[in-house]
Amino acid sequence: QSALTQPPSASGSPGQSVTISCTGTSSDVGAYNFVSWFQQHPGKAPKLMIYEVNKRPSGVPDRFSGSKSGNTASLTVSGLQAEDEADYYCSSYAGSNNYVFGTGTKVTVL
Amino acid sequence: EVQLVESGGGLVQPGGSLRLSCAASGFTFSSYWMTWVRQAPGKGLGWVANIKEDESEKYYVDSVKGRFTISRDNAKNSLYLQMNSLRAEDTAVYYCARAAFWTFDYWGQGTLVTVSS
Numbered sequence: 001q002s003a004l005t006q007p008p009s010a011s012g013s014p015g016q017s018v019t020i021s022c023t024g025t026s027s028d029v030g031a032y033n034f035v036s037w038f039q040q041h042p043g044k045a046p047k048l049m050i051y052e053v054n055k056r057p058s059g060v061p062d063r064f065s066g067s068k069s070g071n072t073a074s075l076t077v078s079g080l081q082a083e084d085e086a087d088y089y090c091s092s093y094a095g096s097n098n099y100v101f102g103t104g105t106k107v108t109v110l
Numbered sequence: 111e112v113q114l115v116e117s118g119g120g121l122v123q124p125g126g127s128l129r130l131s132c133a134a135s136g137f138t139f140s141s142y143w144m145t146w147v148r149q150a151p152g153k154g155l156g157w158v159a160n161i162k163e164d165e166s167e168k169y170y171v172d173s174v175k176g177r178f179t180i181s182r183d184n185a186k187n188s189l190y191l192q193m194n195s196l197r198a199e200d201t202a203v204y205y206c207a208r209a210a211f212w213t214f215d216y217w218g219q220g221t222l223v224t225v226s227s
Contacts, residue, residue: 001172003154034212044219045217045219045220046155046205047217048214048215051211051213051215052212089155091155091157093212096169097160097169098157098171099145099160103154104154
């Protein structure tokens with residue numbers, strides 16, 4: 001399975017919004033509403049931020065939101081805060097109990 | 111509180127074997143699928159394998175099929191990954207994660223596997 005495509009980097013000033021795209025195919029992102037987003041700070045384990053395209057686990061701020069259109073999913077972080085600076089990875093169910101991750105996006109808070 | 115603690119990583123020569131373990135606590139381990147995900151140094155995440163609650167189903171990424179075996183012991187609340195015929199490209203931090211809602215909702219801190227001569 002090929003990795004989902006994400007932009008290598010994204011940035012924004014505190015208080016602004018940043019949107020990260022995640023492009024797959026009609027066999028993964030386009031086929032299932034099982035897209036997730038993970039936040040990873042340096043040297044730390046990934047943390048689930050969004051699942052099933054747009055659902056937030058308990059404890060995740062509502063500044064984080066997800067959406068999907070066709071083969072592309074997106075994560076939007078509104079009201080950027082310094083602690084949002086991290087790597088973000090999307091993932092999608094790809095059928096037959098297989099999963100695929102995105103290439104990762106480094107978000108910088110200017 | 112859900113906790114996942116991996117162990118067993120280390121330095122191994124190409125062609126060698128290693129067995130990773132993941133100790134789970136804070137939830138009913140036997141009620142969840144479990145997963146291994148890896149991350150090569152400076153690289154992105156990659157799904158490796160997952161296993162059903164009762165071990166009746168196991169799935170692997172193509173690159174590890176025939177070399178890696180995922181297993182679990184529900185009596186010991188533990189997940190395992192037996193890795194044989196290791197290659198340099200298997201060098202990575204290996205994370206165990208709980209699978210739920212078609213995603214991975216809790217992760218361990220990871221254990222580093224280095225394949226090098």
